[in-house]
Amino acid sequence: MPYMNVKTTAAIDAGKRETIKSELGKAIELIPGKSENWLMVSFEDNSIMYFKGSSERPLAYIEVKIFGKSSKDAYENLTKAITGIIHKELSIDPDCVYVIYEEISNWGWNGTNF
Template sequence: MPYISTKTNLEITKEKENVLKQKLGKAIELIPGKSEAWLMLSFEDKVNLYFKGQSDQGIAFVEIKLFGSANSGIYDKMTAAITDILKEELSIAPSQIYVRYEETKNWGWNGSNL
C-alpha cells in the first residue's frame, strides 16, 4: 500500500505525467513487497515552492508513504531512482529534490483497516 506524492514548481503535461506514473510504478518495486498493483500516485505542478530562498529553477518535494517499513539501504536506492526520474523527465537537479519517507502500521482500505 504505497503512496507517492510529487509536488513541483514546474508544469507537468499529461504526457509527462503518464511517463512519470509508469517510471514511479516500476521504481516502487525497489521496496520489497511493493508493486504498482497497490500504488497510489498524486502530482501537483506549478506549486509555489522555494528552496534556499529561491524559486528560479526546478524544485520537487516527494513524499512516499508505506504500510510497513523498509531499511535505509532500500530507501537509498529509492531516493536515487526518484531523483534520476525527475532529472530525466523534468530536468530537476537532484540537489533541488527532497524525498520524505513515512512508515505506518495502520492503513485503511475498502472500508476497513489492514
Template sequence: MPSIQTKVNIPISKEQETKLKTKFGKAIELLPGKSERWLMLTFEDNCRMWFQGNDEPATALVDVKLFGKASAEDYEKLTSALTQSLEEVLGISPARTYVRYEEVQYWGWNGSNF
C-alpha cells in the first residue's frame, strides 16, 4: 500500500503523466513486497514552488508514503529511480527534487484497516 504524490512547478501532459505512471510503477518494486498493483499515484502540475531562493528552473517535491517499513538502502534505490524518471520525462534535475518518505503504521482500504 504505497502512495506517491508528486508536485511540480511545470505543466505535465497526459503523455508525460502516463510515462511517469509506468516508471513509478516499476520503481516501487525496488521496495520488498511492493508493486504497482497497490500503488496510488497523484500528480499536481503548475504548483507555485520556490527552492533555493527561486521559482525556476523546474522543481519537484515527491512524497512517498509506505505501509510498513523499508531499509535505508531500498529507499536510496527508490530515490534514484524516482529522480531519474522525473529528469527523463520532465527534464527536472535531481538537484531540484526533494523526495520525502513516511512509514505509516495504519492504512485503511475498503472500509477497514490492514
C-alpha cells in the first residue's frame, strides 16, 4: 500500500506525468513487498517553494508513505532512484530534492483496514 506525492516548482505536462508515474512504479519495487499494483501517485506542480531562503532553483519534495516498515537500505536505494527520476525528467538537481518516508501501521482500503 504505497503512496507517493510529488510536489515541485516545475511544470509537469501530461507526458512527463505519465513517465514519472511509470518510473516511480518501477522504483517502488526497491521496497520489499511493494509494487506498482498498489501504488497511488499524486502530483502538485507549479508550487511556490523556497529552499535555503531562495526560490531561484527548481525544487521537489516527495512524500513516500508505506503500509508497514522497511529497512534503511531499501529507503536509501529508493531515495537514489527517486532523485534520479526527478533529475532526468524535470532537470531538478538531487541537492534540491527532499524525500520523506512515513511508515503507516493502519491503512484503510475498500471499506476496511489492513
